[in-house]
Amino acid sequence: MKCKNCNANLRTDFKYCPGCGAKVVLKRITFKGLFSDFFERLLNLENNFFKTIGHLTVWPEKVITSYVDGTRRKYLNPINYLTISLALSGILLFFLRRFALDKINFDVFGMDVSTSGSMKVMNIVMEYNNFIFLLYIPIIALAGYITLNQRSYNLPEYIVTGTYILSHTSLLTFPISMIIILGFPESYMAYSIFSLLIMLSYTLYVLLRIHRYSITITLLRGFLFCALYLIGYFGLSIGINLILLLTGQLQFKDFLPPEA
Known part of the structure; x- marks a missing residue:
């Protein structure tokens, strides 16, 4: 044979x-x-999918340091884990378009935000959702590489770290996101801000478990990481809007508050 x-x-x-x-x-x-x-x-149950979920939740350093150090069969590899999170993201987008998009309150802070402009931006972002989702990985990687790197990880090793972090955050928040979309769609934008804080908190939790520092150094470096992370996050958001303006997909009038 x-x-x-x-x-x-x-x-x-x-x-x-x-x-x-x-x-x-x-x-x-x-x-x-x-x-x-x-x-x-x-x-990939043979590669301990559920063990990967559990350990990334409680002991994320075990999963990430194992992979970086060369253990490749103990846990699900980051690419497969990312593929699953992208698939779940696609499911969320389907339900968002189908059941919630026209019910979302975009004016979270009461600043007379243009609903039509916000809706246009969201439709474009949803169209390129997977690509934009992947752009958060280098933001995590660069911010961590600069500020929290006790183990002297190189940038590709931080890309692996960022892939695990982003994928796991997506998996953990999937049930909550689905509940918000189906049950409380008007609160979706407020929840999006909350989910950003969840992602930032979990990212910081993971990196501090991998790269151990004294309490004083942890506070300083943690603050610097959060600052760089938020600069990258809002920089990406601003960059997307600029590209949309330059390509004509958005116009300045789309950002004007609605007429009284």
């Missing part, structure tokens, strides 16, 4: 190919097989 992937010779009792590691498949495709393959490949 030969491996269907690398053509290596196999014994009939082999479950995996010793050459390429592929699983030996002898049976025809069935619904049970498709369901099993879905969980094995997408959720």
Whole structure:
């Protein structure tokens, strides 16, 4: 018998190919097989998907330092974890468009914000949601690399850290986001501000567990990290609006308050 992937010779009792590691498949495709393959490949239960969720919540340093130090099978790798979070983000966008978009209160602070302009911005942002979502990873990576780096991580290692952090935050907030969209859509913008604080708090929690400092140094470096993080976050928001203005997708009149 030969491996269907690398053509290596196999014994009939082999479950995996010793050459390429592929699983030996002898049976025809069935619904049970498709369901099993879905969980094995997408959720990658063999690579401890649920352990990854649990440890990233309680002991995130175990997951991230293990991966950076070369342990690649103990936890779900950051790319697969990111793929799952992007899929859940797509589900949220579907429900947001379908059930909540026309009910959102954009004037959270009572500043006579233009609803039509805000709606236009949100529609464009939703169209490029996955790309914008990924841009937060380098913001986390750069802010952490500059301020919280006791282990002397290089930038690619911080990209891995940021990918785990952003993906896990997305997974943790998914149930809350769905409740807000379906039950309290008018509060979605206020919740978005709250979710930013959740992401910032969790990011700081993870980085301080990985890069241990004394209390005094922690306070100073933590403050600097928050400042750089918020500069990156609002800089990205401003940059998106500038690009939309320069490309003609938005106009200055879209930001004017509604006429009385």
